[in-house]
Amino acid sequence: MQELHDAPLAPLTTFRLGGPATRLITATTDAEVIAxxxxxxxxxxxxxxxxxxxxxxxxDKGFEGTALRIATDGFxxxxxxxxxxxGEVWTDAVARTVEAGLAGVECLAGIPGSAGAxxxxxxxAYGQEVSSTISEVIAYDRRTQETVTLSNAECAFSYRHSRFKADPERFVVLRVRFRLEDAQGLSGPVKYAETARALGVGPGDRVPLAAARETVLKLRAGKGMVLDPEDHDTWSAGSFFTNPILADEEFAAFRARVSERLGEGTEPPAYAAxxxxxxxxxxxxxxxxxxxxGYGTGPARISTKHTLALTNRGGATTEDxxxxxxxxxxxxxxxxxxxxxNEPVTVGVSL
Known part of the structure; x- marks a missing residue:
């Protein structure tokens, strides 16, 4: 394990923001993570x-405690x-599954971050969620001090949520197991309308795996959602806010506000949830x-490519x-x- 003191954390985030940690440990094996x-x-x-x-x-004040960077590898x-x-780089893992001819995560190409997250x-994204293919998660249970294997059902997945997110102090994800599909080189059924249009197919159709991955990468890049050190639109956490899920009564009130503000007959996007x-x-x-x-005049602004991404234009602080x-x-x-x-996890701050 590598150990540093008063270590900068900003370079370890895609926002490139945040103060130092009292101590930073980099672990490269499961045993080091657990220790x-x-x-x-x-x-x-x-x-x-x-x-x-x-x-x-x-x-901006950083983190008073131990920051543990999980840099394990294994495919x-x-x-x-x-x-x-x-610690596997997620987008690289997706590329390797496509090369192997297996479907199930090809539309999750280009998403930054690690497999454990x-x-x-x-x-x-683009009609796929990892909950559809994850079979098991191996994690260290901080409560029982044991390594446990959780089934898909035990992970309690829902929209951008899970048992791990609901109880963030309990589990440390060590490994993730997926059950993919051999569809003879074809993707899973294309579910997302924008992806289907870009591919020139109908919803539910299958396409060559490589074509699905490449199309998603192009769509994401056009929205600043593929990491590029030279492009400040990618100095972000991707989507900063989750899509709201409203109860029927709440949605009815929301539609009324939309009509009042934007004119009678204006309908907001609506998807069954x-x-x-x-x-x-x-x-x-x-x-x-x-x-x-592009909204904003300071060093933190909305992306010029997508309204859902908040970005660091260079020189921003977390407070900005x-x-x-x-x-x-x-x-x-x-x-x-x-x-x-907000979708990203906040450390030492809140909205």
Whole structure:
């Protein structure tokens, strides 16, 4: 294990924001991860887990405690069964499954971060979610001090949520197992309308795996959602807010606000989200509330490519970012009565 003191954390995040940690440990094996967690827990030291850093907003004062960077590696494929170490780079792992001719995560190409973070957030995009293919998660249980294997059902997956996110102090993900599909070189059924249009097929059709992955990468790049050190639109955490899910009564009130503000007959995006609930688009809400692409005058602004991404234009502080986020949340609430919820994890700060 590598150990540093008063270590900068900003370079370990895609926002490139945040102050230093009292101590930074980099672990390259499961045993090192467990040892570092046990040591911190035994001493009562606050612990911050860092993977790819693509879903973290760290305060300018940094983190008083031990930051543990999980840098484990391991890609094991047995037929259609895939096991990834938590520290594996997610987008590289997706590329390797496509090369192997296996379907199930090809539309999750280009998502920054590590494999261990995917079950926590139930990462999803372009019609796929990892919950559809994860079979098991191997984790260290800080409560029982044992390594446990959790089935898909035990992970309690829902939209951008899981058992791990609900109880963030309990589990440390070590490995993730997936059950993929051998569809003779074809993708899973294309579910997302934008992807289907770009591929020139209908929803539910299958296409060559490589074509699905390449199309998703192009769509993401066009929205600034593929990491590029030279492009400040990618100095972000991707989607900063989750798409709101509203109960029927809430959605009816929301539609009324939309008609009042934007004119009779204007319909907001609406997607079924389980009995009695409807999901709408956070990006649409932000745009219609007046926060268009490129909004802002300071070093933290909305992406010039996508209204759902808040970005560091260089030289921003975490407080600059949070001020922009709070402005957007207040503006959307005032306009439509809907309160946006941040997707990234905040450390030492809050909206």
């Amino acid at each position: 570092a967690v046990r040591e911190a827990d035994g001493a009562g030291t606050p612990l911050l887990l860092i993977g790819g850093g693509s879903n973290l907003v760290i305060g 094991r494929l047995d037929g259609t069964e895939l096991e990834l170490a938590a 995917t079950p926590i957030q139930n990462v999803g 389980g009995e009695g609930h409807t999901k709408t688009s956070a990006a649409w809400l932000i745009d219609k509330a007046g926060f268009t692409k 970012l949070l001020a922009l986020a709070r402005e957007v949340v207040a503006g959307v609430r005032d306009a439509f009565g809907v309160t946006l919820v």
